[in-house]
Amino acid sequence: MSNFKNSMIEVFTTNIENEFQAEKIIEILEKNSPHIKIDFDLSETEFPYPCGHTILRVEGTAINNQHIISLVKELGFLCDILEDKLCKSE
Template identity: 40%
Template sequence: MVTSVKQVYPKLKVNFDMDETSLPFPQGHTVLRVEGEYFDTEQIILMMKKSQLNCEIMKE
């Protein structure tokens, strides 16, 4: 997934913060972290869903 996002947005910093607990969401989860000046959040969510991955924006 990181590679797919980087192909569309090569200047972004993209990585996964992997779930290291067995707790239910939101305590247990895997986070796709995206950093940069511009990106389309909805496009990234759609990319995740097309890969059959559940994705939603985390509230701060």
């Protein structure tokens, strides 16, 4: 991540599956919120969402969580703030 002064980081879980989808999401989020830095961790697990997920990381001095979630969902993907939770294998 960059070194934004007084920045905060918010982490979201998504069901975005590949680099092409991630790049489109980043493009739209940056257009709507140019003051934030965005990246993805596309490592997935074998569990279903939300335990099997990809990570959307957002850094900036002002992050509007609901706006980000809304934009990602409007594009047809799941998106939630990452919560501390344990996922059990079935």
